[in-house]
Amino acid sequence: MTPSDGTPPPFEPYRTKVVERIPNPSPSERQAALERAHYNLFQLRSDEIRVDLLTDSGTGAMSDRQWASLMLGDESYAGSRNFTHFESVVRELTGFPHIFPTHQGRAAENLLFSTFCRPGSIVPNNMHFDTTQAHVLHNGGRPVNLAISEAYDPESEMPFKGNVDLLALKALLELEGPEHIPLMMVTITNNTGGGQPVSLANLREVASLVHGRGIPLYLDMCRWAENAYFVREREPGQGDRTIAQIGREFFDLADGATMSAKKDGLVNIGGFVATRDPSVAERLNEAQILFEGFTTYGGLARRDLEAMAVGLVEATDLEYLEHRIAQIRYLGEQLAARGVPLLRPIGGHAVYLDVRRFLPHLSTEDLPGQALVVEIYREGAIRTVEVGSLMFGESDSGGKSLELVRLAVPRRVYSAAQLSYVADAVGRVYARRREIRGIRYVHRPDRLPHFTARFAPALPVTPSTG
Ligand code: F0G
Numbered sequence: 001m002t003p004s005d006g007t008p009p010p011f012e013p014y015r016t017k018v019v020e021r022i023p024n025p026s027p028s029e030r031q032a033a034l035e036r037a038h039y040n041l042f043q044l045r046s047d048e049i050r051v052d053l054l055t056d057s058g059t060g061a062m063s064d065r066q067w068a069s070l071m072l073g074d075e076s077y078a079g080s081r082n083f084t085h086f087e088s089v090v091r092e093l094t095g096f097p098h099i100f101p102t103h104q105g106r107a108a109e110n111l112l113f114s115t116f117c118r119p120g121s122i123v124p125n126n127m128h129f130d131t132t133q134a135h136v137l138h139n140g141g142r143p144v145n146l147a148i149s150e151a152y153d154p155e156s157e158m159p160f161k162g163n164v165d166l167l168a169l170k171a172l173l174e175l176e177g178p179e180h181i182p183l184m185m186v187t188i189t190n191n192t193g194g195g196q197p198v199s200l201a202n203l204r205e206v207a208s209l210v211h212g213r214g215i216p217l218y219l220d221m222c223r224w225a226e227n228a229y230f231v232r233e234r235e236p237g238q239g240d241r242t243i244a245q246i247g248r249e250f251f252d253l254a255d256g257a258t259m260s261a262k263k264d265g266l267v268n269i270g271g272f273v274a275t276r277d278p279s280v281a282e283r284l285n286e287a288q289i290l291f292e293g294f295t296t297y298g299g300l301a302r303r304d305l306e307a308m309a310v311g312l313v314e315a316t317d318l319e320y321l322e323h324r325i326a327q328i329r330y331l332g333e334q335l336a337a338r339g340v341p342l343l344r345p346i347g348g349h350a351v352y353l354d355v356r357r358f359l360p361h362l363s364t365e366d367l368p369g370q371a372l373v374v375e376i377y378r379e380g381a382i383r384t385v386e387v388g389s390l391m392f393g394e395s396d397s398g399g400k401s402l403e404l405v406r407l408a409v410p411r412r413v414y415s416a417a418q419l420s421y422v423a424d425a426v427g428r429v430y431a432r433r434r435e436i437r438g439i440r441y442v443h444r445p446d447r448l449p450h451f452t453a454r455f456a457p458a459l460p461v462t463p464s465t466g
Pocket of ligand 1: 054056105106107220
């Protein structure tokens with residue numbers, strides 16, 4: 001019998017035109033795959049995976065219109081008409097005049113932080129994502145996380161847990177001036193903290209605080225459409241506005257943004273950095289040509305720019321977003337009905353398991369999140385990702401931390417039946433949680449360790465005979 005909270009699966013506002021057969025590795029094949037991958041699921045091969053919830057980034061399905069748009073590729077090195085179209089779409093959505101395409105989000109971060117950061121720079125954010133944090137560090141800066149305290153309480157139902165702690169921001173600004181803080185970032189939605197939205201009211205306050213001290217505000221806008229959906233749903237007075245209108249109000253408060261279009265751009269590759277400031281634009285353009293490619297392609301095929309232009313608009317479609325958010329909630333509520341402890345409220349692109357409540361018998365040194373992703377893979381050939389002390393061990397969050405496992409749902413890919421399969425498998429892991437042992441490092445790289453670290457199961461505790 002399948003437990004359920006009684007909610008019917010959400011209606012998918014699209015039908016299937018192309019199908020892709022998915023693998024079904026046996027339990028012994030899964031064990032062999034784990035050993036080959038040194039218990040690091042980033043090292044698995046996709047043919048070893050039944051449901052892949054590693055990331056929602058670049059893993060979505062493009063629409064028929066996007067596939068058709070690829071045929072309109074004008075592969076001119078300079079001045080491609082696909083760039084003109086892409087640029088006009090991004091200008092219309094964001095209002096930012098200067099737009100530089102990049103091959104993905106971290107490339108946009110490279111351009112932005114190499115332009116702004118110097119050794120000793122401090123870059124505040126609600127919560128830095130792993131690549132954002134790594135780029136600030138790479139440029140000699142110090143990334144600081146200033147999310148509200150509710151963001152660190154997985155059980156708090158506060159509707160805008162992505163918000164910036166304004167008192168902490170004020171205190172930092174009083175201590176350090178613009179000479180040490182070259183820019184402020186705000187991530188919408190806050191991926192590291194559970195896919196939680198930032199409210200318009202909060203961003204208005206942040207903008208006025210930093211602008212009052214001459215510090216520019218940049219948005220990490222990967223999941224801006226999902227953030228706008230939550231604002232429409234939860235923030236007083238926003239219920240009748242379109243996603244594009246709400247998004248535009250966010251962008252109007254900022255000086256620029258970095259975008260990984262692999263999320264709310266609905267493409268498999270692509271991104272951009274945008275700014276209002278002509279002198280910043282000049283430096284971004286120089287860095288873009290050096291690291292990515294000429295201004296009008298930035299590391300992408302021109303047909304990719306066309307697909308991105310179409311995808312960015314599709315991501316603002318309310319019916320698409322209603323299904324997207326409902327699908328994540330459906331997965332979350334199915335898990336909750338099986339008793340699985342989750343971070344609340346359920347986020348925009350993923351369900352996050354609360355590892356401290358899932359595996360209370362394991363300590364941080366046991367790498368409990370990694371132990372859990374291994375068990376979920378073993379149970380159902382489902383790939384998830386640790387978002388906790390392994391991914392963010394070195395973060396500066398004033399001693400606060402979260403220990404999560406993320407089940408990120410690719411856009412327009414999986415059906416409700418496939419998500420129920422996931423809920424059943426994770427439910428079975430939860431039922432046998434007391435048998436789960438820790439994981440230990442065999443090899444730990446210095447930077448971004450989660451991608452390439454090697455692990456082994458911790459040795460079973462032998463009862464003392466003395
Ligand atoms: N910022 C945020 C908030 C992100 O979630 C990501 C990527 C990036 C920047 C970097 O973008 O991958 O295109 O270079 N997040 C993916 C994830 C990888 O799984 O959450 P990218």
